[in-house]
Every structure is written in C-alpha cells, then in structure tokens.
Amino acid sequence: MQRRLWCALAILCCSVVCSFAAPDKPKDVDRKEKLVVILLDGFRWDYVDQQKDKESLPGFRLLHKEGVRAKWVNPIFPSLSYASWTTLSTGLYAENHNIIGNYFHDSYRKETFELFNRTLTSNQRWWQDVEPIWTTATRKGRKVGTFLWARSDIPVRGILPHQAQGFQLTKGATSLGANLDKTIKMIKSEGYDLVMVYNEHIDNKGHQFGPTSPELMIALQEVDAELYKFLKKLDDTDLDETVNVMIVSDHGMTSGTPHSGAEYVEIDDYLDMDDVSYVIDRAAVAAVAPLPGKADKVYKQLKQMRGVDVYRRDDIPDNYYYKNGRYVQEILVCAKHGFVISGADSPKQIPRDPSTPRPMIWGGLHGYDNTHPDMRTIFMAMGPSFKKHYQGEPIDLVDIYQIYAHVLDLEPQPHNGSWSRVRSYLTNSASFSKVLSWNPILMTLLILLRYFI
Numbered sequence: 001m002q003r004r005l006w007c008a009l010a011i012l013c014c015s016v017v018c019s020f021a022a023p024d025k026p027k028d029v030d031r032k033e034k035l036v037v038i039l040l041d042g043f044r045w046d047y048v049d050q051q052k053d054k055e056s057l058p059g060f061r062l063l064h065k066e067g068v069r070a071k072w073v074n075p076i077f078p079s080l081s082y083a084s085w086t087t088l089s090t091g092l093y094a095e096n097h098n099i100i101g102n103y104f105h106d107s108y109r110k111e112t113f114e115l116f117n118r119t120l121t122s123n124q125r126w127w128q129d130v131e132p133i134w135t136t137a138t139r140k141g142r143k144v145g146t147f148l149w150a151r152s153d154i155p156v157r158g159i160l161p162h163q164a165q166g167f168q169l170t171k172g173a174t175s176l177g178a179n180l181d182k183t184i185k186m187i188k189s190e191g192y193d194l195v196m197v198y199n200e201h202i203d204n205k206g207h208q209f210g211p212t213s214p215e216l217m218i219a220l221q222e223v224d225a226e227l228y229k230f231l232k233k234l235d236d237t238d239l240d241e242t243v244n245v246m247i248v249s250d251h252g253m254t255s256g257t258p259h260s261g262a263e264y265v266e267i268d269d270y271l272d273m274d275d276v277s278y279v280i281d282r283a284a285v286a287a288v289a290p291l292p293g294k295a296d297k298v299y300k301q302l303k304q305m306r307g308v309d310v311y312r313r314d315d316i317p318d319n320y321y322y323k324n325g326r327y328v329q330e331i332l333v334c335a336k337h338g339f340v341i342s343g344a345d346s347p348k349q350i351p352r353d354p355s356t357p358r359p360m361i362w363g364g365l366h367g368y369d370n371t372h373p374d375m376r377t378i379f380m381a382m383g384p385s386f387k388k389h390y391q392g393e394p395i396d397l398v399d400i401y402q403i404y405a406h407v408l409d410l411e412p413q414p415h416n417g418s419w420s421r422v423r424s425y426l427t428n429s430a431s432f433s434k435v436l437s438w439n440p441i442l443m444t445l446l447i448l449l450r451y452f453i
C-alpha cells in the first residue's frame with residue numbers, strides 16, 4: 001500500500017513535469033526569443049494574391065511557405081493611419097487609446113493633432129493615456145529599437161526605447177532596406193530584443209495611383225525585394241532560429257478616382273462655416289465641431305448631404321468603439337463607400353487642401369466603415385513562435401498586440417484582443433491551466449492514483 005502510493009505519487013510528479021515540457025515547445029528561459037515587427041502602411045489584404053505572376057514577390061511567398069498568414073485582418077474604425085498604428089502598438093480601440101484619427105482637436109485645451117506636423121504630434125499629452133509595447137518592453141528590461149514608427153520617440157511616463165525614431169514622411173522603399181540592415185546588426189551584435197520598423201511606400205503609391213495601379217504593383221515588388229534580402233540574411237546568420245518576424249499593416253485602400261466611379265461631395269456646400277469652429281479631416285470621415293447653440297442647425301443641414309451618414313456623437317454606432325473617445329466632436333460625417341468628402345475651402349478646415357485643382361482627387365483612399373472589404377489588411381509572421389505554412393481565419397487589428405507580448409514573454413497591458421482568435425497561429429499557445437486540465441496522460445494518472453489508494 002505504502003509503496004504503491006509512493007510509486008503513484010512519483011509517476012504523478014513525473015507526468016506533471018513532462019506535461020510542461022512535452023506537449024508544447026518549451027520557452028527556453030536562457031535564450032529568449034526576439035521579435036522584429038515590420039509595419040507596411042496601407043497594405044490591402046489581397047495585394048499579394050492579386051499579383052498574377054506566381055514567381056514575383058519571392059519575399060512574401062517565402063513568408064507564406066515558412067510561416068503563418070491570416071486570411072485578412074479587420075481594421076478598426078476609423079481605418080486611418082495614426083489611430084490604427086496606436087491600436088497596433090496597444091491592442092486598444094480608438095475610444096480607449098484616444099488617438100482617434102490622423103487629425104483631431106482637443107476642444108477643452110484648444111490643441112490640435114495633425115498627421116504631418118511633428119510639433120503638434122510631439123505634444124506629450126496625446127501619448128500618456130496608454131502604454132505601447134515598446135514602452136512595456138523597455139520597462140521590463142528588454143532592448144528596443146524603432147524606425148519611423150508613430151511617435152515612439154516621445155517618452156511615455158518618462159520611458160524611451162534605447163533607440164527611437166518617430167514617424168516622419170519618408171518616401172520609397174530604400175529606407176526600409178537600410179533600416180532592416182541595421183535591424184540585423186542590432187539583433188546580432190547589439191543585444192536588441194525588439195525592433196519595430198515602419199515603411200509607407202505602399203500607402204503612398206496607393207493614395208497617388210490607386211490600389212490596382214501598375215505603380216502600386218511596382219511598389220509591392222520594391223518592398224518585397226527588401227523583405228526577401230532581410231529574410232535571407234536572417235537565414236544566413238542563423239538568426240532565424242531565435243528571431244520572429246511579423247508583418248503587419250494598418251488598413252487597406254479603395255479606388256478614389258472619378259474614373260473608377262468615386263463621387264466627390266463638397267462639405268461646405270451643406271454647411272454655413274460661420275456655424276462651426278472646425279471641420280476636422282475629410283475624404284472618408286470628417287468631424288464637425290459646431291459653435292455653441294448651432295449643433296441642431298448644422299446637423300440638419302449636413303443631413304442633406306449626399307453619400308454620407310451623419311451622426312450626433314451619442315448615435316455613432318457602438319461597434320465602431322469610437323464614440324467614447326475623449327476628443328470625439330459633436331457631429332461625425334462618414335462617407336459611404338464610393339463617395340469622398342471634399343474638405344471645406346476655409347481656414348476652419350483641418351487640414352486645408354490646396355484650393356486648385358478643386359476638388360482634390362485621390363487615386364486611392366481609406367478610412368471607410370471598417371467592415372468594407374477594401375479596408376481589410378494583412379498579418380503574416382514566421383519564426384520559432386509561429387507555425388509553418390499555416391493560413392488561419394481572419395483576426396482583428398486589436399488582436400495583434402497580444403502576440404508581441406506572447407513572443408517576448410511579457411505581461412500584456414489591458415487590451416481589446418481575443419486570445420481565441422490568435423492562438424491557432426502559435427506553436428506555444430497553451431497556457432498553464434490548459435496544460436493541467438487537458439493533458440490526457442495526467443488525467444489518466446490522476447484516475448489511476450485514486451484507484452491505487
């Protein structure tokens with residue numbers, strides 16, 4: 001009896017130990033995995049498959065073969081860059097991180113945020129609500145570098161990554177190649193754990209020429225060539241055994257030319273500019289700040305506008321996860337797909353587009369309702385944390401953040417992602433309690449143990 005009990009206990013102990021070591025690849029504590037995240041702005045979900053020539057895009061094809069990809073990624077609302085970059089770095093919806101677009105205005109402090117104005121985006125106040133992954137990783141003692149990624153160069157609660165370069169307009173794909181070369185060096189010989197690299201070449205060409213243009217296809221090949229070189233170098237230096245690479249993007253792109261059927265509607269044809277303090281942004285989404293006492297009149301007039309949905313703040317759809325944001329204005333005008341809001345020709349319009357030619361025409365644009373297929377974007381990854389040659393179901397943009405935390409073995413900040421949507425992409429996705437409750441060997445032994453004693 002005594003011996004049987006000890007024997008059973010010994011087997012049980014062994015199996016508990018085994019159950020942590022065996023079913024999932026163990027995380028080697030001495031050799032933490034590293035992560036490179038590449039954010040390719042404006043990469044529509046179907047760009048790679050849209051390319052007919054199967055031999056082209058060797059970089060993306062290598063990723064598909066050696067790693068994972070989601071069928072697509074559902075963007076947030078608004079499907080605009082700064083809001084989405086912040087979602088990518090925090091896993092939060094716009095109303096929770098408060099970077100609610102490329103342009104917004106704090107009516108209380110009378111401060112404005114503008115995409116291309118680094119003086120305005122440098123205002124520390126915009127950035128203190130939430131902690132992005134580069135801050136958490138740095139705080140936890142990881143060595144972090146960023147290239148052109150949002151305003152990662154602004155300290156959050158006094159913390160900056162070891163090397164931080166914030167967003168500034170940088171055209172072409174060559175800066176991507178140069179930054180990826182630096183990334184290899186930083187990981188190989190400078191002890192970096194996380195490097196985040198941003199490039200906007202594909203978004204620029206999409207805006208200028210449209211998502212199905214030959215220019216876009218060339219941009220895709222240029223970016224692919226840099227990616228392929230990078231993946232080859234990782235392989236040549238054996239870094240591929242410890243380095244995970246994630247390719248993410250912020251939103252898709254839809255055609256904007258009148259030739260493709262897009263209709264431009266001028267917002268100031270439906271507004272008395274004397275009734276408003278600002279019209280903020282245009283194209284797919286415009287926020288209108290009426291002067292005191294004018295909201296009803298402005299709303300009524302905007303309801304006459306063609307091709308848009310107009311909302312009072314409280315009536316903005318809940319599932320946009322937008323309306324509770326701190327800088328949301330009283331009226332929101334959302335263009336329906338196929339329509340484009342032309343900004344007002346007034347100093348109250350932020351930003352102000354050139355007055356000629358008017359309306360200003362985009363080859364492509366985004367920011368539309370986040371359920372429109374053209375707004376969908378991509379997620380691909382490869383490395384020791386990810387399965388091989390696996391395509392999974394669509395995920396949401398808010399889901400991506402938790403994957404960085406998982407790969408880097410960090411506790412994530414509170415976020416809006418769902419683990420159930422991403423776990424199938426990972427090689428080591430079982431949590432402690434799951435292993436304990438579902439390991440069949442362990443279960444059998446527990447039953448046997450009961451039988452023995």
Ligand SMILES: *[C@@H]1O[C@H](CO)[C@@H](O)[C@H](O)[C@H]1NC(C)=O
Nearest residue numbers: 112114116117118119120121
């Ligand atoms: C950025 O905004 C500041 C403050 O409003 C302004 O003085 C400056 O001229 C702007 N810079 C650019 C490049 O527009």
Ligand SMILES: *[C@@H]1O[C@H](CO)[C@@H](O)[C@H](O)[C@H]1NC(C)=O
Nearest residue numbers: 092093096321413414415416
């Ligand atoms: C998103 O996450 C934040 C932080 O945990 C939370 O406060 C908020 O309620 C979440 N939003 C939704 C819709 O679950």
Ligand SMILES: [Zn+2]
Nearest residue numbers: 041042081250
């Ligand atoms: Zn973007």
